[in-house]
Amino acid sequence: MFYMIGKTIDGYKIIKAIGSGTFGHTFKAIKGNKIFAIKILKPEAMSNEIKSGGFKRFEREVRSLQKVNSEYVVKYINSGIWLDSEIEHYFIVMEYIDGVDFNKYLKKHRTEFIKNENLMKKIFSEILNGLYDMYKQKIIHRDLKPANIFITHNN
Known part of the structure; x- marks a missing residue:
């Protein structure tokens, strides 16, 4: 590579x-x-x-x-x-998304993420908004996993 x-x-x-x-x-x-x-x-x-x-x-x-x-x-x-x-x-x-994948983010910030309900809601809400936008356009994400979700440096 x-x-x-x-x-x-x-x-x-x-x-x-x-x-x-x-x-x-x-x-x-x-x-x-x-x-x-x-x-x-x-x-x-x-x-x-x-x-x-x-x-x-x-x-x-x-x-x-x-x-x-x-x-x-x-x-x-x-x-x-x-x-x-x-x-x-x-x-x-x-x-290019300047950030880190959700998998790496959780490894580093797991405790903070679990304790911060507002941050959790924000991130999951944005994931669902993206999926809904795709659904409206008849697109199915066939490989949704934490490594394919990016969190920008400003969350």
């Missing part, structure tokens, strides 16, 4: 690894003077996905991100295929 640092994909220069999952890696990238998040699918995951007909998952994620319009859901910017050493890398560019 770290071999991607410094590479440029469609004008987005990768500057930092910020996460990894089953199907891909997420990086912090810069284009011009703006910061973005770029999710790059693992080539081996994509070849397995294509063989099993699962490439539709990538397409579905792109379509969903393009369609959703909510202040509680990360914004889609761009997507495509990037060729590096004759290997195709599928990528999705999204707005």
Whole structure:
């Protein structure tokens, strides 16, 4: 994953690894003077996905991100295929959220979070607002988990 640092994909220069999952890696990238998040699918995951007909998952994620319009859901910017050493890398560019995933947040602030009913209500209310906005647009979040929920530094 770290071999991607410094590479440029469609004008987005990768500057930092910020996460990894089953199907891909997420990086912090810069284009011009703006910061973005770029999710790059693992080539081996994509070849397995294509063989099993699962490439539709990538397409579905792109379509969903393009369609959703909510202040509680990360914004889609761009997507495509990037060729590096004759290997195709599928990528999705999204707005960058300056914060931490909910899983890490809970590990660090669990006691404070449990004791602060107002903070709990605020965070869960915003999660539900995002899900409701997606529901209104007939989009189902297929991978909702604490690691996929971001808490900004100002909560």
